[in-house]
Amino acid sequence: MVKQLPYATVREIFTRFRAAEAEPKGELHHVNAFTLVVAVVLSAQATDAGVNKATAKLFEIADTPEKMLALGEEGLTAHIKTIGLFRNKARNVIKLSRILVEEYGGEVPNSRAALISLPGVGRKTANVVLNMWWHYPAQAVDTHIFRVGNRSGVAPGKDVDAVERAIEDNVPVDFQQHAHHWLILHGRYICVARKPKCGACLIRDLCQFEDKTL
Known part of the structure; x- marks a missing residue:
């Protein structure tokens, strides 16, 4: 080394x-903190370009945790099936959306520990969100x-x-x-x-x- x-x-x-x-x-398209979290979760083992293509229409109809829950796992899967590991990612996005609604009032928390507690969100994902949305270094x-x-x-x-x-x-x-x-x-x-x-x-x-x- x-x-x-x-x-x-x-x-x-x-x-x-x-x-x-x-x-x-960053090259992942998003419109708010929630869609940024979703985009980063979806980007694991996938290209940003591929994620952006899949989320272009998704974020038009599901840009909040509440709307994502209304879309449901099957509806979400239909939008992201071109992305690797899409079934597991769809489950995680629905789970994290439910947690955001039930525990955080529908808002994305801005602490690393709280972000990492969400399904599909690891330290790297949390750091991307903290940096890109809240401008934390x-x-x-x-x-x-x-x-x-x-x-x-x-x-x-x-x-x-x-x-x-x-x-x-x-x-x-x-x-x-x-x-x-x-x-x-x-x-x-x-x-x-x-x-x-x-x-x-x-x-x-x-x-x-x-x-x-x-």
């Missing part, structure tokens, strides 16, 4: 990310961030929890809000898994990855 990059290098990396895109956005570490963090030395760690801590500990606070989006987008479009596009990488000279491509 590569060593953690020095503070000055990490700051320069995120300075470049910010210069290239000052306000990076939570770091949702997915496979892209794990790869970029370890290849570059921005946030090395043996597992996602270690990488999350490394981002929190080593990325300057003024970059924390958008850190996970910059890293996700970099991993999704430049620092891809099999053949990273190092020739187009704006942090190539600062990255510790040994097998750089031309």
Whole structure:
């Protein structure tokens, strides 16, 4: 595993990310906190594009927990059957919708512990919601961030929890809000898994990855 990059290098990396895109956005479509939770739950082992296609019409008719319960598991399944693990995801969405209505007055809670208590919501999902909706500097570490963090030395760690801590500990606070989006987008479009596009990488000279491509 590569060593953690020095503070000055990490700051320069995120300075470049910010210069290239000052306000990076998540790519999952949503209209409120509830639809964001649903979209992130559905995105597990699925692409954002695939989720967005499935939820385009769904969120027009079921954008609150109450409306989702009225739609029911079968109705929801009909909308998301193109997404992997759709049956299990439909069950979780209906269950979490019921909990939101019965225990939270139909509102999405904004504490990590409360979010994680919802069916289908893990720490990563909770962090996405906290960051994207409430603008809390939570770091949702997915496979892209794990790869970029370890290849570059921005946030090395043996597992996602270690990488999350490394981002929190080593990325300057003024970059924390958008850190996970910059890293996700970099991993999704430049620092891809099999053949990273190092020739187009704006942090190539600062990255510790040994097998750089031309």
